[in-house]
Amino acid sequence: MDFTEIYRQSSSLVTFSPGAQFILTAVENRIIVRRTDTLQITRTWLLDASSSPTLASLTTLRSKPNSSLNSSSQQDAWISHIGWSCDSEYIFAACAKRAVVHIRKLQDEDWTGRIDCGAEGLVKAEWAPDGRTILCFSDWGLRVTIWSLVTGSATYIQFPVHTDRGYAFRADGRYFILAERHKSRDTLGVYDAADSYKLVNHFPLPTSSLASLSLSPVGDYLAVWEGPTEYKLYIMNLAGSTIATFSPDRDPGLGIRCVAWHPSGSFLSIGGWDDKVYILDNLTWSPLVTFELSGKVPNGVIVWREPSKWLEATEGRDEMPTAVHIFDFPKPSPKLRSVILHTQPVQHVLWNPVRNGNLIICCGSCSVYTWSNEWIGAEGEEEEIAECIGVPAKKFSTRDIKFSPDGKAFALLDKDQFCCAFEVQVDEDDQ
Numbered sequence: 001m002d003f004t005e006i007y008r009q010s011s012s013l014v015t016f017s018p019g020a021q022f023i024l025t026a027v028e029n030r031i032i033v034r035r036t037d038t039l040q041i042t043r044t045w046l047l048d049a050s051s052s053p054t055l056a057s058l059t060t061l062r063s064k065p066n067s068s069l070n071s072s073s074q075q076d077a078w079i080s081h082i083g084w085s086c087d088s089e090y091i092f093a094a095c096a097k098r099a100v101v102h103i104r105k106l107q108d109e110d111w112t113g114r115i116d117c118g119a120e121g122l123v124k125a126e127w128a129p130d131g132r133t134i135l136c137f138s139d140w141g142l143r144v145t146i147w148s149l150v151t152g153s154a155t156y157i158q159f160p161v162h163t164d165r166g167y168a169f170r171a172d173g174r175y176f177i178l179a180e181r182h183k184s185r186d187t188l189g190v191y192d193a194a195d196s197y198k199l200v201n202h203f204p205l206p207t208s209s210l211a212s213l214s215l216s217p218v219g220d221y222l223a224v225w226e227g228p229t230e231y232k233l234y235i236m237n238l239a240g241s242t243i244a245t246f247s248p249d250r251d252p253g254l255g256i257r258c259v260a261w262h263p264s265g266s267f268l269s270i271g272g273w274d275d276k277v278y279i280l281d282n283l284t285w286s287p288l289v290t291f292e293l294s295g296k297v298p299n300g301v302i303v304w305r306e307p308s309k310w311l312e313a314t315e316g317r318d319e320m321p322t323a324v325h326i327f328d329f330p331k332p333s334p335k336l337r338s339v340i341l342h343t344q345p346v347q348h349v350l351w352n353p354v355r356n357g358n359l360i361i362c363c364g365s366c367s368v369y370t371w372s373n374e375w376i377g378a379e380g381e382e383e384e385i386a387e388c389i390g391v392p393a394k395k396f397s398t399r400d401i402k403f404s405p406d407g408k409a410f411a412l413l414d415k416d417q418f419c420c421a422f423e424v425q426v427d428e429d430d431q
Contacts (some may be wrong), residue, residue, distance in 0.1 A: 001389050004039050004420045006093035010078060012400055014418050017088040020406040022106075024091060025418070026079040031093045033106065036409060038419065043109060049077035051098040052116035081124060087246050090149070092134055094125040101134060103149070115147055115215030118258075121164045128193060129173030137163040144178065146197050155197045157189065165212040169193070170219040175200065175238070177222065179210050186210040188224075190238055203240030211256065218265040221282065228255040231272055235285055244285035246270070248278070267330065279334060287333045293325055302338040304371070304386035324361055326371065340371060340386055348400055354407030357384075362398040366391050368412060368421070391419065 013026035022042065025032050033043040081094040094101040099122040103113030121139030128135055128146070136145045137160065144167075146155040159181050160166065166179035176191040186205040191197045209227040216222070221243070225233040231252055235244040252274035260269050267288070268280045277291040297303060324340040344363040352358035357373035368391065373384040391398060391412060400413040409422045 002422045002424055003392050004422075006393055006396065006417050006419050007034075007039070008416060009413065009418045010416060011080060012413050013079060013082045014402060014411050014413055015082060015084065015106055016045075016409075016411070017084050018086055018401065018405055019088050020404040020408070022088065023404075023411065023420070024082055024084060025084050026093060028078045029095070031079065031082060031091065031104070033091070036404065036420070039387075043104075043106060044101075045093075045104055045109075045221040047079070047093060047095070047098075047102045048114075049098070050100075052100050052118060054099075054116070054118045065425070081126070083125070083127050085127055086129060087131050090131065092125060092127065094122060094140065096122045096124070101136060101147075103134075103237070113149065117145065129169050130174070130193065133193075143183070148196075153196075157191070157197070161186065161210050162212065168213065170215065171217055172219070177213070177215055177217075177238070179205070179224070180211055185205040188213075188222075188240075201238065201239060201240060205236075206242055206245075208232050212259070214259045214261060216261050216265040216268075216282075217263055223261075223268060225256045225259065225270075231255050233259070233270060235268075246278070246280060246285060247274075250275075252276070262330075279329075288330075291325075291327065291334070291336070293323075297339055298336065301336050302384065304338060304340045322363075324349055324359075324371075326359070338371070338384065338386075340369070342369070350401055350403055350410075352407040353403055353405055360401055360403070360410060362401050362412070364397050364399055366396055368394070368398050368401065389421075393419070 008027050009025045010028050011026065015024050016036065021036055023034050024114040029049050030040055030044060030046045037313040037398050076097040077095060079093045080096040083092050089106055091104045091106060092101055101115040103227055105111040105279055115134065115136065116279045117136055117138065120142050121368055122136055123139055124137040125231055126135050132149045136147065138145065141160055141163065144157045144160050150378050157178060161181050168177045174194055176193050176197060178189045180187045180189055186207045188205055189199060190201040192200050207224055207226050211225050211227045211357055213222060213224045220237065221235055222238065224236060224237045232245065232247045233256060234242055236242050252272055254273040256270060258271045266282050270278045272406040275293045277293065279288045280286065281288045322342045322345055324346055325336060326338040328337045342363050344365055347362055347364050349359065349361050359371040361369040367388050369388050371386045373382060375383045375385050397414050398412045399415065402411045404410065409420055411420050
């Protein structure tokens with residue numbers, strides 16, 4: 001594994017371009033574009049730190065002179081969100097506390113664009129799948145404003161339930177799904193992204209306090225689930241019909257923690273606070289299998305990085321914050337394959353977006369951990385391997401990791417710095 005030099009970043013804002021040729025970073029109120037292969041700077045812009053006119057007027061009316069607020073005011077101008085358009089032609093950088101979104105064009109350094117969000121403020125901004133539309137979520141859950149770079153017009157949708165979840169685009173980008181709250185009831189709006197986000201369907205949801213939603217990769221089913229105190233999930237279609245309801249036979253006392261679809265949309269995994277993962281199939285919407293992560297590790301399962309006297313101390317039971325469970329799924333039947341144990345709590349786990357059998361893990365230490373089933377043994381059989389790879393830096397704690405879209409590199413993030421790692425390619429002639 002080859003590592004680059006250490007570079008500055010702020011707010012963990014590091015992202016690869018969709019084509020994996022460039023990497024975009026933010027350092028306070030400056031955005032920097034580097035080439036992925038050399039990390040040389042291609043473009044850099046220092047952004048205007050002024051607030052939107054409306055927000056600036058409101059701030060002037062209610063503010064009082066105070067010299068101790070100078071440093072805080074400077075940090076208010078820092079960039080909070082960045083993103084690439086789908087074709088890597090445009091870049092946006094948003095400053096949430098100043099309610100401003102700056103837009104730049106990679107091939108034209110002089111081209112500029114700016115969105116002033118006004119009195120409703122700004123919590124989050126992101127690109128729509130078409131790469132020419134930006135979604136701006138306002139403060140206090142008032143509305144979502146959809147800005148078009150093509151027409152310069154805006155479309156407004158009122159009262160989203162959440163700003164960081166509870167919405168999705170269909171895989172082809174045609175429809176935008178948004179959970180909304182109207183008259184104290186959870187509702188769902190379906191909007192046509194190809195027709196200026198006109199409302200296609202709007203219907204009430206069976207939830208009393210929606211936690212989030214997840215649209216299947218195929219786009220035919222929608223999973224919505226209750227808040228943290230009730231373990232209940234509903235399967236719906238975009239016409240508004242409830243197809244199935246899932247709740248464990250024994251109430252675990254707390255709600256659903258996370259939900260994920262199988263890439264084919266044939267299965268749905270549901271994880272709760274009871275250390276159980278339910279796998280539902282899309283024919284009966286009943287549990288195909290249930291994994292109990294807190295149980296003893298069964299025979300035949302590979303355990304990597306087993307600490308000293310682990311069996312004696314735990315009787316074969318693993319400590320959940322430090323364990324990564326890897327399952328074979330779905331052939332011939334789902335089963336636990338390996339457990340990777342760490343001495344520190346696991347912070348992030350990512351699958352390689354291209355290579356299915358390649359996994360990367362970070363625990364906030366000076367190392368990064370990898371697992372792969374791509375190794376070929378002496379007898380030509382597939383084997384797996386887990387490695388601990390140290391970051392060659394005096395002071396570096398890997399707090400986050402981000403893969404490039406082509407799976408050939410990944411970025412390692414510390415609090416205010418980052419580096420990139422590339423797997424060494426060995427030519428067949430050199431073997």
